[in-house]
Amino acid sequence: MGAPPTDNNSAKGQVPTKGIALYANNAECRGNLNTVHKLYEKGDYVYRGLEDVLSAIHKSTASPKVKEAGEKECVEYLERVDKMLNDFREYMYLNNMLDEYDHLIRTLQRGHLTAERSARVSKKLSNLEQGFENREPFAKNMLTPDVTQYFLEKIGEAEAFFQKHKVPEPPKSNKLAQPKLSGSKTTPEATNQKQNTTEKNATRESGAEKAEETITCHARNTKDGNKSSGHMTLGIRVIQTLTALGLMAAL
Numbered sequence: 001m002g003a004p005p006t007d008n009n010s011a012k013g014q015v016p017t018k019g020i021a022l023y024a025n026n027a028e029c030r031g032n033l034n035t036v037h038k039l040y041e042k043g044d045y046v047y048r049g050l051e052d053v054l055s056a057i058h059k060s061t062a063s064p065k066v067k068e069a070g071e072k073e074c075v076e077y078l079e080r081v082d083k084m085l086n087d088f089r090e091y092m093y094l095n096n097m098l099d100e101y102d103h104l105i106r107t108l109q110r111g112h113l114t115a116e117r118s119a120r121v122s123k124k125l126s127n128l129e130q131g132f133e134n135r136e137p138f139a140k141n142m143l144t145p146d147v148t149q150y151f152l153e154k155i156g157e158a159e160a161f162f163q164k165h166k167v168p169e170p171p172k173s174n175k176l177a178q179p180k181l182s183g184s185k186t187t188p189e190a191t192n193q194k195q196n197t198t199e200k201n202a203t204r205e206s207g208a209e210k211a212e213e214t215i216t217c218h219a220r221n222t223k224d225g226n227k228s229s230g231h232m233t234l235g236i237r238v239i240q241t242l243t244a245l246g247l248m249a250a251l
Contacts, residue, residue, distance in 0.1 A: 020132040020139075024098040024105075029142040033095040036148065040088040043155050047081045049162040050074055051241050057165070058245050070165070075242065077158040082235040084154060090138050097135070101128055 023029045057070040104125045108118065132139075141147055 020098065020101050020129050021105075023136075023139040023142070024101045026143065029139065030095075030098065032142040032148050033091055033098070036088050036091045036142075036151065037095070039148070039151050039155065040085065040092065042159075043081055043085050043088060046155055046159045046162055047078065047085065047237075049166060050078050050081065050158060053162055053165045054078065054241065055245055073161065074165070075238070077161050078238050078241060079235070080154060081158050082238050084151060085237075086235060087138070090135065091142070094135050094138050094142075097128060097132060101125070104128065 054071060054074045057067055057074060060067060062070070104121055107113070107121050108125070113121070
C-alpha cells in the first residue's frame with residue numbers, strides 16, 4: 001500500500017501516487033476531513049432535534065393520518081442523518097490514521113534511531129498501511145468535488161424539517177404547544193426568496209448530486225458499506241429512538 005519508510009519518494013519529498021501516503025499528503029483531503037469533523041457536531045445536534053420532533057408528533061393530538069405521515073417523514077430524516085454520522089465517525093478515524101502516519105514518517109525521517117526502535121516504528125507503519133486498505137474508499141470520497149457541500153445540503157434538509165416542525169418554546173402559560181404538522185400560507189416575499197435561493201444554489205446542487213453518486217459508489221467498495229450513508233438500513237441509534245417511543249413495530 002503506502003510508501004515504506006525508506007521509499008525514495010518520501011526521502012526526496014516527491015508527491016506519492018498511491019496508498020495512505022497519497023491522502024496524508026493531499027491538502028484537499030485533509031481539509032475536507034477537518035470540515036467533516038465540524039459537520040459531525042452539527043449533524044448530532046440535528047439528530048437530537050429530530051428525536052424531539054418525533055416525540056412531539058407522537059404525543060400530539062393530530063389525526064392518526066397526519067401523525068403517521070409526520071412520523072414517517074421524520075424517521076426518514078433520522079435514518080439519513082444517522083448514516084451520515086456513522087460515515088463521519090469513519091472519516092474522523094481515517095483522519096487519526098493519517099495523523100499517525102505523518103507522525104511515524106517524521107519519526108523515521110529524523111533518523112538517529114536504534115535498530116530496535118526503527119524496526120518497531122516500521123512495523124507500526126506497515127500495520128497502519130494494511131489497515132488503511134479497508135478505509136481507502138472513504139479517503140477517495142474526500143477527493144470528490146463538492147463532497148462537503150453534499151453533506152452540508154443533506155444536513156440542511158434535515159435541519160429545515162426540524163426547524164419547521166420543532167415545538168416552540170412554551171409561553172408563560174402551562175399549555176403544551178403542539179408540533180406544526182400542517183402547512184402554512186406562502187407569502188409573496190417568501191416565494192421570491194425561495195426562487196432566488198433556488199437560482200443561487202442550482203450549480204452547487206448539481207455538484208452535490210455528482211458527489212452523492214460517487215460517495216454511494218465508493219460505499220459499495222467497503223466491507224461495511226451497508227452501514228454508510230449510501231444505504232438506507234436502520235442504524236442502532238434509530239432503532240433505539242423508535243423503540244423508546246414505542247414506534248418500532250408501527251414503522
